[in-house]
Amino acid sequence: MILNEILGSEVVDASGAHVGAVVDARFAIDGAPGQLLAEPRLVGLLVSPRSRTSMWGYERTDVSAPWPIAHYLRRVHRGLFLAAWKDIDLIEAGRVVLRDGYARHDPRLRAASHGS
Numbered sequence: 001m002i003l004n005e006i007l008g009s010e011v012v013d014a015s016g017a018h019v020g021a022v023v024d025a026r027f028a029i030d031g032a033p034g035q036l037l038a039e040p041r042l043v044g045l046l047v048s049p050r051s052r053t054s055m056w057g058y059e060r061t062d063v064s065a066p067w068p069i070a071h072y073l074r075r076v077h078r079g080l081f082l083a084a085w086k087d088i089d090l091i092e093a094g095r096v097v098l099r100d101g102y103a104r105h106d107p108r109l110r111a112a113s114h115g116s
Contacts, residue, residue: 006091007054011047014089014100020049022096026082026107042085045096046107049079082107 003025011019024046029038087102 001091005093006045006096009091009094009096011045011083011096011098013098013102019098020047020079021051022046023048023051023054023080026109044082044084044105045088047081047083080107081105 006022006025009022011022013019022045026043026046027040028043029040032038081104083096083098083102084105087099088096089099090097
């Protein structure tokens with residue numbers, strides 16, 4: 001499946017109740033380095049209960065300018081959460097089903113800390 005096919009999909013819980021929509025995916029690059037980069041690993045999907053639009057990177061804690069856009073997107077996406085890949089039971093055309101007892105993880109990305 002291509003990520004673009006999942007974006008905007010309705011997200012429901014195990015009982016079929018509407019939870020939100022997929023607005024982005026979260027990847028980690030933490031494997032052994034390959035030729036250019038390490039292999040990416042899908043961590044989970046960002047789910048917004050109020051919108052199907054992207055956060056445009058404003059889920060990062062260090063991004064707050066321009067202020068009107070940051071404020072608007074954070075308001076539109078209040079309740080945004082990260083659904084861990086292990087909590088996703090089924091992905092089908094236009095719909096993602098979460099496992100019973102799924103957890104809502106903090107969606108914010110923090111600035112990477114680089115040691116010297």
